[in-house]
Amino acid sequence: MKVKKVLHIVSVSFSLRYFVGNQFHYFKEKGYEFHVACSDSSEFIALSREFGFTPFPVSILRSINPLQDIKSIYSLYRYIRREQFDIVIAHSPKGGLIGILAAYFARVPKRVFFRHGLVFETVTGVKKHLLINIERLIGFCATSIVNVSPSVTRVSDRLHLNASSKNVLLGKGTCNGIDITKFKLRYGYKDTTVITIGFVGRLSKDKGVIDLIDAWKLLCNEYKAIRLMLIGPLDERDPLPEETLLQIYEDLNIDYVGGVKDTSLYYNKMDIFVLPSYREGFPTVTLEAAASGLPVVTTKVTGCIDSIVENVTGIFAKNTADSLYTILKYYIDNQDISQIHGKNGHQFVRDNFSEDFVYKQIEDKIL
Known part of the structure; x- marks a missing residue:
């Protein structure tokens, strides 16, 4: 051949x-x-x-x-x-x-x-x-x-x-699928005394990081035992304002990790995942988070709207701090719903976005 x-x-x-x-x-x-x-x-x-x-x-x-x-x-x-x-x-x-x-x-x-x-x-x-x-x-x-x-x-x-x-x-979307074996389903919050909200992506305006930090400040007025974990590099082409960066650097309850080679291990440190983006093609990070058993909060914009099943694997928020605050608060206060959505998300990804499934689509439709 x-x-x-x-x-x-x-x-x-x-x-x-x-x-x-x-x-x-x-x-x-x-x-x-x-x-x-x-x-x-x-x-x-x-x-x-x-x-x-x-x-x-x-x-x-x-x-x-x-x-x-x-x-x-x-x-x-x-x-x-x-x-x-x-x-x-x-x-x-x-x-x-x-x-x-x-x-x-x-x-x-x-x-x-x-x-x-x-x-x-x-x-x-x-x-x-x-x-x-x-x-x-x-x-x-x-x-x-x-x-x-x-x-x-x-x-x-x-x-x-x-x-x-x-x-x-390709199937329900994505360009490459994910290696499902790298992401493990967790059962229950890792630590019910401290709840960690996670974000993975470029730290930029387009990713909704300004709205996220403003929502975070509202949550901190109500909860003391919460943390925010930010994974990803600063985006020099779409920079955050100085006020937002100052909050990220100086807030002791924000864990700014920066860019990492392999994000898979970090999802296991999170309890809720959030991607408040203003535009996407198809966000791989929401699939990775769901595969790890996390409920997903994202927005109804291009790409993101296809990455969760509403009220089954996650919940949509508007591109505002108040809306993000409301949805994140709901998951913090309802850990049983959070766990159900996380388990549903894991199955949703296994059924539709595994590498084997997507590669077969590529072979049939492109190559």
Whole structure:
């Protein structure tokens, strides 16, 4: 059987573990050969050894830079022509723009774009129109579009980002599923004397961290035996205001961990999980939290709305501090409901978002 050659294109190597991860091992055993194009870094080379792909360093800037972007498209075009890839898969708006255009000019038969989210949802003016039109250009040049959630598909269709016939959805959503074996179902709160609320993600405005900290201050006026655990790096592109950062740094009941390589162990230190985001593609962290037996509080925005079953695995809050306070207080005061929702969430993830299930979808619908 002829080996199928696949090229993945991402803008930053950090995302490879989450966008592709164990797919490299799974499909390599099925006869696929993987290459990855990405901006050069020591992490990129280390990941190539860990996952067994051939690295191709190419500058993919996250911001628009016409001269450099044209150079990167040409460099990728030459690489694609030389290697004769069967499939090119590009991720994120900038990786998609560079990768799908290069694959289009090189006439690759399968050009797949993973729409991981809709950046334009939280911007306005000329920039919003530019980002929407970039999505439309990618959609025109790609042969198929994997929308990572049903809600991303709905917005894509409403804005005519691509022909509906090109849309692909993997099960109920997500791009990669999760390794269910890494997350253990817990029974009951770990410590009924201190309840820990957890958050995992970039510490940014878009993730709703300002609302979360304001809700936290309201909770602290009512409860003394609670803690807030924040996992994730500060986002320099969408920075938090000084007042919010000061609260995070100086509040003795806030455990700011920062960025970590493996988040799976930290969910076992939490009792309630919260993601008050303003936009997502499909939030993997809510699946990880649910797989760990945690009730999930999130918002009814694109992506997040698909990641829980309301009043079964979690509860939706509005993008306000008062709403977050009310829902978090409900879980604190009703530990029996919290435990039921956590158990339901664990089963919901096992049934719909395990890696094996998602990889079979990828094999059937993309490769």
